[in-house]
Amino acid sequence: MNKYKKITLDGLIFQNPTFMLVLGTCPTLALIKSATSAAGMGLTVIFILTLSNIIISALRKVIPNAVRIPCYIVVIATLVTFARMVLEKFLPDLYESLGAFLTLIVVNCIILGRAEAFASKHTVAEAAVDGIANGLGFTFALTLMGIICEFLGKGSIFGLKIMNFKIEMFASSAGTFLVYGLCIAVFVYVLDGFERARRVKANKLARENLLKEGA
Amino acid sequence: MSVKDFFKSNSFKCLAALLCVLLASGIFLTIAYGFLEVTAGERLQRAVSYIYSGADVSVYGENDVLITAEVKDPKGLISETKKTGNAEIDQAYKVTFDENGKKELDYLISSKGFGGWSGGTVTCWIAVTVENGAVTGIRKISVSSWGNQTLSSEVNSSSLFENITSKYTDGIYYEPVGDFLVTGATMSATAICNAVNGAIAFVKTDILGGVVSNPFEGFVFTEYIDIANPATIYQVDGETVTYNIITKSNKQAQSFTIEITVGKGGVISEYVIKKYGSTDGRLDKDEYNALVRTDYEGKDAAYFKSVIGENGDISSNENYEAGEIQTGATRSNYLCLYAGLFATANYEKCLGGQMQ
Known part of the structure; x- marks a missing residue:
């Protein structure tokens, strides 16, 4: 399999940071009450994750091993501060809705995790693809759960009223926790189903090949 | 280690790398701030x-x-x-x-x-x-x-x-x-x-030039009462004084809002906690209200003074231990006692002048 395709699929599905690795749980649980906040947070993370992966990958041979983590933190903090400035200037509503969680991206384990586990060991192009893929995986997960929670908890999607019926629990922290857990369960169940089907298909092919060789 | 050795050492490389990253980040953010600053205007x-x-x-x-x-x-x-x-x-x-x-x-x-x-x-x-x-x-x-x-x-x-x-x-x-x-x-x-x-x-x-006055001028026992809060008020109706008291916080105990009615002789006729500031969690507001009614209604300033004592340490005061309120949330209890003392001790003062 093409390595870029593998990196992309890993980030999006097989190593999805939210559903498979359960990383970045703090902003996830806090922001999925609203689809707009969730999508906004996801897009901000794509920007920061991609740029931090590119910069860290580019500097990987320059930064001594002993100070790599402080250097990663400085790079990530710089990008987060820059993202804050951009959002405050051009998207003040989104800036307000993200609140303190925007600043807390500095300590988001997805970003530091990808910097340490991937960007510091791969080329700039691979790191960039990894950043985009993981960011998209995170955004997809947050937006999906944001839509579910907002629809059930407020009867709206992205602020647009769909129905008057609402279950207020889903607009609370308990509801987001429940939705998060159920989404993880469904995601893992579906992936397991695909994996089982793939194994069955592979075994069937192997058996047919053996029979052919025997005949 | 000589100076030459230091500059060749790994420590120097680490320091230089970290300083370079910091400097680059600082310069970048300074320039970015110049373009992206949200001015007061x-x-x-x-x-x-x-x-x-x-x-x-x-x-x-x-x-x-x-x-x-x-x-x-x-x-x-x-x-x-x-x-x-x-x-x-x-x-x-x-x-x-x-x-x-x-x-x-x-x-x-x-x-x-x-x-x-x-x-x-x-x-x-x-x-x-x-x-x-x-x-x-x-x-x-x-x-x-x-x-x-x-x-x-x-x-x-x-x-x-x-x-x-x-x-x-x-x-x-x-x-x-x-x-x-x-x-x-x-x-x-x-x-x-x-x-x-x-x-x-x-x-x-x-x-608009409104007049600012202090309606609690000369009141006693105000240490734990938020008299600067505009919601702390009293109303006089004949011989009855009704207070809405906001207490200050007392370490772990948060501010309480308490409505106290004091009748003839400076005796409490009604004591209701409207906002419960206890962070202890053993009792809820209704349970606590039931206890303070039993303990505080019908009591005057002398009772509250005897419970609070001279040094304010109620935990070792036998008058305090004789009461019903033994919740373990001593700091919250102290605030409620203090509000009772404030209301009863200033009863005569309130009768002397209506709050503006």
Whole structure:
């Protein structure tokens, strides 16, 4: 399999940071009450994750091993501060809705995790693809759960009223926790189903090949 | 290690790499800030366009602010209470515009409310409407900065701002209880209410020139009572004095709001906790109210003095141990006892003069 395709699929599905690795749980649980906040947070993370992966990958041979983590933190903090400035200037509503969680991206384990586990060991192009893929995986997960929670908890999607019926629990922290857990369960169940089907298909092919060789 | 060895060592390389990254980041952010800074003028413009949504408004004092001052305390009791206050006003503008053919006048106030989550603040632009020299309401509120409040989305999705603007009455003091409690972010809502209260007090006193007086002049046992809080009031009806008392916090115990009615002879006839400040969690408000009724109703200042004692240490006081309230939440109990002492000890003083 093409390595870029593998990196992309890993980030999006097989190593999805939210559903498979359960990383970045703090902003996830806090922001999925609203689809707009969730999508906004996801897009901000794509920007920061991609740029931090590119910069860290580019500097990987320059930064001594002993100070790599402080250097990663400085790079990530710089990008987060820059993202804050951009959002405050051009998207003040989104800036307000993200609140303190925007600043807390500095300590988001997805970003530091990808910097340490991937960007510091791969080329700039691979790191960039990894950043985009993981960011998209995170955004997809947050937006999906944001839509579910907002629809059930407020009867709206992205602020647009769909129905008057609402279950207020889903607009609370308990509801987001429940939705998060159920989404993880469904995601893992579906992936397991695909994996089982793939194994069955592979075994069937192997058996047919053996029979052919025997005949 | 010689100087030459140091420059060849790994330590130097680490230091140089870290300093280079820091320097590059610093330079980048400095340049970015130059382009992306949100100026005070922009913040004002955002607030104006949000609050007046397209109306043709005239803002006086845009370049030279109308008033810059601090409201440390709406009642001006700083010297007595040493209170740092619940709101701080840093900008005020006079705004005029035509609405339905009528000339409207607002004061647009930038007010920083204290008491948010983790000691944080929320800064709001508050449009205070004025007619015939009196405050008539709050037109709209625009949050300028959430500080580090993490649950701003809870406040935004609640009806807090609508409640504040729709329920204004003269003399109201906003606090996140009852209808205002439904935000899911009580601490942030407290900071917003404080900002609004500060803005109203500022317009009434500093702009419109209202008289600021201290209604608790000469009162005793005020150490744990938030007498600077406009919600701390008393009303006299014949020989009955009804207090609404906001206590200060007492270490772990948060502020209580207590309504106490004191009758003839300075004896408490009704004691009701309206806002429960205990963080202990062993009893809820209703259970606690049942206990204080048993212990405090029918009691006078002498009783409260005997329980609190001379040194204020109630935990080793036998009079305290003789009472029903043995919750383990001693600091909360102390605040409730102190409120009882304040109400009963100042009963005669209240009868001597009605609160303005």
